[in-house]
Amino acid sequence: MKKLILTTALLALTAGAAMAQTIRLGTEGAYPPFNFINDAGEVAGFERDVGDELCKRAALTCEWVTNDWDSIIPNLQSGNYDVIIAGMSITAERDEVINFSENYFPPAASAYAASAADADIETGVVSAQVGTIQAGYVAESGATLLEFATPDESVAAVRNGEAVAVFADKDFLAPIVAESGGALMMVGDPVQLGGGIGLGLRDSDTELKAKFDIAIKAMKADGSLNVLIEKHFGPATAKF
């Protein structure tokens, strides 16, 4: 009798735990069209749609959390949230500290945007966001790197003359350049960087990674991922 009660109690506990598995998704919220905070105060953008869909397919309850970019990896490792879904490119350097899922956005180009067509991107001051692959690329080129905590500020630096150009994801810069009314323009050639955008997970969360990989593969296979890419980035962007 006692054993029966104990086993039922244990089953109830573990079953309850399995059903109520809430996954916290950490994003930056400052990188449209990937992720941003809309005027109602909610996380929105391409990654909001992808994240919600992945959670639905993996049968998980998901909660969205925002976190500043420069502490996004340490806070994942401290357990503040379980997944990083913030336009983070898959690189070998990051792979040493965290695990990546399959990419859900194909490897994309990064480009320079400047306020003048003859901006000196080879040796001048180029701004980028701190801790990004673009910042690493600028640091290794001959230009002087000027880093900012948010992508917004790196563009503002070009507008107010602190930097001659900003180097960031082309998909991030394209709407900004288009709406700038001629104040900003793309210069130089685009550069392919990174292995596409993937979910960041802790090294010990192998089960969760497997769940998300299955869901991402499924979304690629049935074309729903391409639909979302086209919805947020326009028909000209590279798809799977």
Next chain:
Amino acid sequence: MFSSCADPKSIEGLQWLLCYLTSGKHLDFYWSFVTVLTLLAITAPVALAFGFVGALASRSPLLPVRLVGQGYTGMVRGIPDIVFFLFFVIALDQGIEWMTHQIRCPDWTEPIRQGLEFRVCPEAKVPQNSAAQIWHSIYGFGLAIFTFSLVFGAFAANVLTGAMQAVPRAQLETGESYGMSQRQVLHRILVPQMWVYALPGLSNLWMILIKATPLLFLLGVRDIVYWARELGGSKTQAYEYPHSDWRLYYFLFLLCFYLAMTHFSGLVLARVSQRLSRGQATAAGEAQRKAAT
């Protein structure tokens, strides 16, 4: 907020501005002022309490108590605020989770620190993963309040120690000669009389506390600085209310807010100081006596 703001891309001018200033994000911005004022309202008395305990401990005749009191004030005052904040909040957060882990998961075999990760069993996470984000925000805010109180309590302890030593010895001796115990002397003579000496230091601390509230932003709490930076940045058409770089105006608004707070605080503290100086042997007390005659 208003039904006429349902389609922001089709309105212009003053109506656009009104709709913009009452959008969901802006309402969060206005609520964050309440967050900051709540921080001040809770931190001030708690810091004063910490300061009191620290001051009394520093003056204690018992060596271990005295060491704890002096160690507390020395350590907190000796480390830069930002460093202490960033370290202490993480340490406190992990410390609480470590303790709940020991209590709730005694048979967990894996180590808590795995490589760079801090991983406790899911039942020991504070707050739980399944809890709504509001609880996480409140918990983070609570940690911030505790850390603020600890830091400002150390400064308050220093001010109060100095104030307690400034009370004229003759006053305390009179109490002793009346047969009061040490505790009675403390309650009835030392503490009431030390306030006038403590007030300049404490009012200074209050001003510093007001100006230090943006540290909440460093701790990841969505305070007014966070929202000003978020709302001020230039916005593309992906947003409902696109605009250019308006950070100047938002930060100007914050500047005015802080100036108003410190000005108002200055007025209130001047009043309190006047009140406390009545009958005291200080310059202010003397000035009141001369004015009365």
